[in-house]
Amino acid sequence: MKAIVTVVGRDRVGIIASVSALLASLGINILDVSQTILDSYFTMMMLVDTSAAAPSFSELAAELEKAGGELSLSVRIQREDIFDAMHKI
Amino acid sequence: MRAPCSPQVRPPFAGVAEILYNNIKVKTMLNINEILETNAMIDRQHLDVRTITMGISLRDCSTDDAERTAAKIYEKVVTRAANLVRVGEEIEREFGIPIVNKRVSVTPVSEVAAASGDCDYVIFAEALDRAAKTVGVNFIGGFSALVQKGMTEADVRLIRAIPRALAGTERVCASVNVATTRAGINMDAVRLMGEAIKAAAELTAESGGFACAKLVVFANAVEDNPFMAGAFHGSGEPECAINVGVSGPGVVRAAIESVRGAPFDVLAETIKKTAFRVTRMGQLVAREASERLGVPFGIVDLSLAPTPAAGDSVAEILEEMGLSAVGTHGTTAALALLNDAVKKGGVMASGHVGGLSGAFIPVSEDAGMIAAARSGQLTLAKLEAMTAVCSVGLDMIAVPGDTSAATIAAIIADEAAIGVVNNKTTAVRIIPAPGRKVGDTVEFGGLLGSAPVMPTSGGGAEDFIARGGRIPAPLHSLRN
Structure with missing residues (x-):
């Protein structure tokens, strides 16, 4: 299943490294990355594939949120369909 | 059916074009602004799905015995809606969009209860309330009657039971349709509803007349409304539907x-x-x-x-x-x-x-x-x-x-x-x-x-x- 991972937090060294390691440990494959700094906030969107991940989508979401909290980051995963539905005809 | 194209027989550029095309598609999927806009709507502007409401027909629950009918109503709702809340919560987590309420609407109870003869219809409201609690929905709608042109004996019984049904249950919602453009306004029913609202308020006086918040009087009611308190599953609806x-x-x-x-x-x-x-x-x-x-x-x-x-x-x-x-x-x-x-x-x-x-x-x-x-x-x-x-x-x-x-x-x-x-x-x-x-x-x-x-x-x-x-x-x- 394709999904969008959104990472937002105060910018510092190593955010991409820690988030990528986290995704790898969960078996989530990164397909595309877009990242910028908005108002001094690190903002990253990733298109990922969760089909090789062992846990269910709900478990992934909970796991990412928890791990993100430990890193002082907001990390959320959502199925990409919602963005397609709202922004594409 | 067309035979699938084999990559080997394609000209080399076709494959490259396809890769480029797919990449462009991937790029447009990652539009930061769109993703941020959607999440801002959810986080800051309260965008949500207000309700997933499962409409359930109870027409096969009619029997000539009130207790048996009530038991069948309970069984039907808990069977059909068993997974409603779980599925709603799954979708909520996967899309990251809040789904505030999961609810059930049923066939207007006066139509289901008519065969049970002269009995107190509160028993059916209690069955619905128990079913709502079992499946975990916060409201169940359909303690209802459609009386725009006239009232059957069952309709009158239902309307008379509404105040006690709403005061005595937690999650049941009632509605009565008293008028349509096609039929005009049933003023006898309008009068009865005025009395029912007063009685419902008196029975729940300590909570400011809370029972009235679960009671809607309609003109031109719709059969597929998912919103409470006025939801019911109309007679032109299928066995079960998601609204x-x-x-x-x-x-x-x-x-x-x-x-x-x-x-x-x-x-x-x-x-x-x-x-x-x-x-x-x-x-x-x-x-x-x-x-x-x-x-x-x-x-x-x-x-x-x-x-x-x-x-x-x-x-x-x-x-x-x-x-x-x-x-x-x-x-x-x-x-x-x-x-x-x-x-x-x-x-x-x-x-x-x-x-x-x-x-x-x-x-x-x-x-x-x-x-x-x-x-x-x-x-x-x-x-x-x-x-x-x-x-x-x-x-x-x-x-x-x-x-x-x-x-x-x-x-x-x-x-x-x-x-x-x-x-x-x-x-x-x-x-x-x-x-x-x-x-x-x-x-x-x-x-x-x-x-x-x-x-x-x-x-x-x-x-x-x-x-x-x-x-x-x-x-x-x-x-x-």
Whole structure:
């Protein structure tokens, strides 16, 4: 299943490294990355594939949120369909 | 069927073009602005799916024994809706979109109960309440009767049982349709409903007449409405259906904030675009829920349903259009534009738009409405005018506890007349709060909010209501 991972937090060294390691440990494959700094906030969107991940989508979401909290980051995963539905005809 | 192309026989450039094309598609999927915009709508502007409502037919539950019928009703609801809450929560987590309520609507109980003969219909409300608790839904709608032209014995029994049914259960909602454009207004039923509302308020006096918040009197009721308290599963509906109600007053307000001062054409266009997006999201959720539950998709109801939370208010949309407060002159025009633009935007975004679709104006559930009613800017008379152009009617309005049953019946008759003549759904959900007077506030809590007690017009309509009979259908009901 394709999904969008959104990472937002105060910018510092190593955010991409820690988030990528986290995704790898969960078996989530990164397909595309877009990242910028908005108002001094690190903002990253990733298109990922969760089909090789062992846990269910709900478990992934909970796991990412928890791990993100430990890193002082907001990390959320959502199925990409919602963005397609709202922004594409 | 065409044979699949083999990559080996393709010219080399075709493969490259395909790779490039796919990459472009991937790039456009990662549009940061779109993702941020969607998440801002959810996080800051209260975008949500207000309800996934499963409509369940109870017509096969009729028996000649009330207890057996009640047992069958319970069994049917807990079987059909067993996975509703779990599936709703799964979808919520996967899309990251809050699904505020999971609910059930059923066949109007008077139709199911008729075969059980002369018994107390509270037993059926209790069965529904137990079923709602078992499956974990917060409301179950359908303790209802459709009596626009006349009442069967079962309908009368149901209406007489409504006050005790609502006072004695927690999650059951009742509704009665007393008028349609085709049939006119059943004034006998209007009178009975005035009495039922008074009785329901008295039985729940300690909570400010809370039972009345679960009771809707309709004209032109719709059979696939997913919103409470007026949801029921109509007789033209399938065995089971999934209807989804989306919301998003905060999203619309934020969108029109960006076109402050622009002409109405731009305003209407902006609302339409926002409504389109919100409805697409609802359609996606409806399709997912329908597939996972193995239940046909019914409709998406695109209604701007406010909540008492700050920034989730229909009144604030109207005020953002340039009104000092909702209720002032210009409010009806502003609401008409909003209601129409919401429908136009939503209708292309879903395969089936239905239910009530439009803008709700419940007073107690909308912080802007509460403020305007408290300051005296918003009156019952203005609200009545607004119901001619909004999606439903007089909703969640508290009036003094000494308001007579006849006055409440007359308020229902006025509202029904607006619905019947204008070919639209109207409704009355009014709370004559026992012991309260104008200026007091009734607290309901949660999504139902708090209602400032509003003055009625004074005078009396006792003789008018005592006439009984039917107000004939208007000329334009003869459309064949």
